[in-house]
Amino acid sequence: xxxxIFVWLYMLFTCYVTGFVxxxxxxxxxxxKVRKETDYLYAGVGVITVYAQVFSIFxxxxxxxxxxxxxxxxxxxxxxxxxxxEQLRGFRLTVKPGGIIMTLLLFLIFAYGTSRGxxxxxxGLYHAQSxxxxxxxxxxxxxxxxxxxxxxxxxxxxxxxxxSMAFLGGRSYxxxxxxxxxxxxxxxxxxxxxxxxxxxxxxxxxxxMGIYYLLNIFDEMISPASDYFMVLLVFFILIRWLxxxxxxxxxFFPYAMLSVLCVIVVSVKLSGALILLLALKPAVQMVxxxxxxxxxxxxxxxxxxxxxxxxxxxILSGWLVYPFTAIDLFDVDFKIPKGMADYDSxxxxxxxxxxxxxxxxxxxxxxxxxxxxxxLGGVDTVFLVLAVSGILLLVLFAGYTFWKRxxxxxxxxxxxxxxTICFLFWLLSAPLIRYGCVFLxxxxxxxxxxxxxxxxxxxxxxxxxxxxxxxxGIYKAGAFGFEQYRFVSADYLVFQKDYDKYxxxxxxxxxYTFYYSPLGDQTGYDAFPASPVKAEDxxxxxxxxxxxxxxxxx
Numbered sequence: 001x002x003x004x005i006f007v008w009l010y011m012l013f014t015c016y017v018t019g020f021v022x023x024x025x026x027x028x029x030x031x032x033k034v035r036k037e038t039d040y041l042y043a044g045v046g047v048i049t050v051y052a053q054v055f056s057i058f059x060x061x062x063x064x065x066x067x068x069x070x071x072x073x074x075x076x077x078x079x080x081x082x083x084x085x086e087q088l089r090g091f092r093l094t095v096k097p098g099g100i101i102m103t104l105l106l107f108l109i110f111a112y113g114t115s116r117g118x119x120x121x122x123x124g125l126y127h128a129q130s131x132x133x134x135x136x137x138x139x140x141x142x143x144x145x146x147x148x149x150x151x152x153x154x155x156x157x158x159x160x161x162x163x164s165m166a167f168l169g170g171r172s173y174x175x176x177x178x179x180x181x182x183x184x185x186x187x188x189x190x191x192x193x194x195x196x197x198x199x200x201x202x203x204x205x206x207x208x209m210g211i212y213y214l215l216n217i218f219d220e221m222i223s224p225a226s227d228y229f230m231v232l233l234v235f236f237i238l239i240r241w242l243x244x245x246x247x248x249x250x251x252f253f254p255y256a257m258l259s260v261l262c263v264i265v266v267s268v269k270l271s272g273a274l275i276l277l278l279a280l281k282p283a284v285q286m287v288x289x290x291x292x293x294x295x296x297x298x299x300x301x302x303x304x305x306x307x308x309x310x311x312x313x314x315i316l317s318g319w320l321v322y323p324f325t326a327i328d329l330f331d332v333d334f335k336i337p338k339g340m341a342d343y344d345s346x347x348x349x350x351x352x353x354x355x356x357x358x359x360x361x362x363x364x365x366x367x368x369x370x371x372x373x374x375x376l377g378g379v380d381t382v383f384l385v386l387a388v389s390g391i392l393l394l395v396l397f398a399g400y401t402f403w404k405r406x407x408x409x410x411x412x413x414x415x416x417x418x419x420t421i422c423f424l425f426w427l428l429s430a431p432l433i434r435y436g437c438v439f440l441x442x443x444x445x446x447x448x449x450x451x452x453x454x455x456x457x458x459x460x461x462x463x464x465x466x467x468x469x470x471x472x473g474i475y476k477a478g479a480f481g482f483e484q485y486r487f488v489s490a491d492y493l494v495f496q497k498d499y500d501k502y503x504x505x506x507x508x509x510x511x512y513t514f515y516y517s518p519l520g521d522q523t524g525y526d527a528f529p530a531s532p533v534k535a536e537d538x539x540x541x542x543x544x545x546x547x548x549x550x551x552x553x554x
Contacts, residue, residue, distance in 0.1 A: 001115040002494050007175045008111060008182070011163055012041070017073040018051075019044030020087070021080065023257070026301070030253065035243075037091060038186050042236055043257070045159075045180070046264045046305070052158035053267070053308035056138040057315070061158060062167035069162070102192075106185045113218045114178025115492040119500045120223035123174075124522035125532075126150055127157070127224050128499050131172065132528050134161035141547030142334025144317040145538050147531040148344050151317035151336060154226040155267035155309055171498055172525060174224045180232040181221045184210055187236055203242035205449040209441045210235040222497060230269035231438045237261055238419070238442060241278060245411050252285035256298050259283075263302045267309035270321070271435040274425050277418040281411065317341070323348070334540060334547050352430025365428065372431060380433060383440050390447030391420055397450070416446045499525035510539050 019040035034040055048069065055065045077084060120127065126149035133143060133150065134157055144151025159176050166172040188207040196204065213231060221228055237258050244254055259279035266273045279302075286295045313322055318335025320327045323344035346361040354372045376384065394416055401409040423443045426436030433440070491497075504515040504527040515527035516534045523530035529544070538548045 001112050001492060001496070003173060003496050004111045004115045004175050004178065005107075007163060007165060007173050008107070008179055011175070011179055014069055014073050015041045015044030015048060017044070017077055018047045018069075020084070021076050022047045024080070024083070026257065026297070027253065034254075036187070036190070038183055039240070041183055042233075042261065045183075046261050048162065049155045049159045049264055049267070050305050050308060052162040053155050053312060056134050056158050056161070057308065057311060058138065060136055060138045061134050061161040065162055066167070102189055103186060106182060106189065110178055110182035110185060110221075114175055114181075114222055115496045117219040117222040117497070119497075120220060120225045121522070122225060123223045124500050124502060124524050126152065127226075128172075128525035129523060129528065129530060130154075130157045131161045131164060131174075131224060132166075132525055134158055135164060135166045135172065136528070137545065139312060139315050140544060141315050141332075142318065142336075142538075142540065142549060143547070144322065144336045145334065145548040145550045146529070146535055148323075148336065148340060151313075151319075151322045153309065153312050153316055153322065154229075154269060155264065156224065156226040156229040156269075158312075159229075160224040171495070173496055174222060174499070175496065177217075177224055177228040177232070178221045180229060181214055181217065184232050184235055185214055187239055188214070200453070201242070201246050202446060202449055202453060203239050203246060205445045206235065206239050206242060206442060209438075209445055210239065212441075213437070225434075226269045227271075227434045230265055230272040231434075233261065233265050233268065234272055234275055234438045237265070237275065237278070238415075241415055242446075245415065252282040252289070252291070252294070256282035256286070256294075260298065260301050260305060263305040267306060269435070271426055271430065272422065272438075274422045275418065277421060278415065281414055333549050335550065337550050340550070349430045352432040352435060376433075380437075380440065383444055386444030386448060387423060387440055390444040391423075393447045393451060394420060397447075412450065416443075416450070419443050419446055501526060504530060505534075507534055509535070509537055510542055512544060 016037075019042065022043045023034060023040060034043075051069065052061055052065065055061055055068075059065070126147065129147070130150055130152070133140065156176070160174060163176055163179075164172040164174065188210045191204050191207045213235065217228055241255070241258055244258075249255070256279075259276070259282055262276045262278055265275050282298070283295075286298070310320055313320055314330055316322065318330050318332050319325060319341060320329055322336065323341040325338050325341050325345070328338075343358060346358050347356075350356065350358055350361050353368045354375045355368075360368070373381065373384065394413070397409065397416075398413055400406070401413060419439060419442050423436070423439035426439050500522075502517060502522045502524045503519055504523055505518050506513050506515050508514070512529070514535060515523055515530035517523050517530070517532055521532035523532070536551055538551060540546045540549050
């Protein structure tokens with residue numbers, strides 16, 4: 001736990017300074033300040049995620065990546081010391097003792113949760129190996145030919161490698177998912193205000209679901225799974241987006257900044273890629289206001305944010321977006337064969353539908369969807385029903401808006417429509433709950449929640465809302481507390497729980513020792529480099545740095 005705290009303190013400093021500088025640069029001469037200090041941290045997370053990806057293309061992400069980052073933060077802290085001072089004074093004047101206590105308490109609680117827990121199955125399968133490849137080599141051409149899942153490129157792995165501190169010679173820490181969970185807990189904690197019960201907002205409903213998600217992953221956020229990164233970021237984006245609408249924000253700038261963070265979501269997990277549709281709002285605003293300079297600035301920023309992700313895809317697999325082969329632009333000797341990529345794509349989708357037989361890929365929705373629904377838990381089944389009915393409700397909202405020409409509802413329809421499209425994309429492609437639970441849960445929240453807020457002035461809003469929130473809150477808090485009490489221990493008070501270890505066997509290729517799993521497909525972090533099965537000689541040259549060919553080219 002103590003090790004997690006030190007890593008997080010370093011992350012807080014680098015992310016805050018980087019985010020502060022980023023917002024200053026993007027704002028230019030505009031007098032703009034973010035509403036919450038956490039927003040600077042999220043901006044920093046986005047910038048540093050891009051930085052880690054860029055660095056990985058040229059060198060391994062370790063000591064020097066951190067030296068450059070820390071040096072830049074120290075220099076900017078000195079150059080902008082007056083601005084930081086004003087920000088600190090403003091924070092000191094507005095923050096309340098209760099807020100400080102809550103922040104410190106959440107910090108310790110989530111540091112405790114991140115120090116122990118269950119290591120995700122896929123972490124032993126490829127997450128840990130992907131992170132170690134980035135730590136040791138940055139990137140290697142054709143790495144997906146050694147193990148196709150190593151081509152499942154996610155910017156979350158680059159961020160994890162940057163803050164793993166593996167270069168210190170001890171162990172590789174995996175604290176980033178927990179750090180994002182802690183940040184989201186602060187954002188969700190903003191729900192505590194005097195008029196919370198009497199005047200609930202749609203963003204409050206999203207916060208409640210964010211809290212529900214944090215309780216669900218508390219024992220799992222030790223794993224550097226890209227699913228957690230994506231869902232945690234989407235929750236933040238939706239909360240802030242709805243807040244801007246609720247406050248009647250007219251400037252395109254804060255929406256555009258959140259849209260850039262949507263680009264980061266694309267690089268984290270493709271199942272969340274369509275959240276980028278939110279960017280239509282600030283884009284239309286800038287075009288209407290003829291802000292040519294701002295359009296170019298944000299287009300350039302989005303381009304810089306996504307290009308390292310696409311470049312890494314190409315280097316790892318030969319495909320622009322692996323394992324999707326619809327875009328075929330590159331002819332390189334390390335390219336993963338199209339047949340293998342297509343098989344991988346189908347496997348991902350059928351796995352999300354609840355089975356592993358790829359031959360069932362062509363089954364119609366009418367056949368696999370009922371089977372998938374049978375495997376849902378009770379809570380998720382309820383949310384599915386509410387989500388589907390919520391889509392019908394949204395259609396009615398849209399019809400009413402255009403019939404009555406309610407222009408003030410267009411921004412809401414855009415946000416709710418984006419969530420609905422994300423939900424349908426997830427549901428009809430690879431509907432594994434952890435891939436898209438945020439969309440399954442939030443579609444009913446933003447549709448039925450919106451209806452409730454519209455009709456509740458004619459009912460006893462306080463009584464209905466307060467009773468529901470209090471009863472569910474007591475139940476979840478009690479169940480969560482009891483579960484944590486059962487397993488509380490001081491085993492990881494100093495050091496975070498390490499990656500799980502697995503039995504492996506070694507073999508030699510070109511003077512390098514490789515590992516594979518004789519019993520299953522998990523190899524973990526320590527056995528490196530590794531793959532589920534013994535690989536053939538697929539070296540492009542004599543060194544690992546030169547990369548790997550596919551079997552046909554070998």
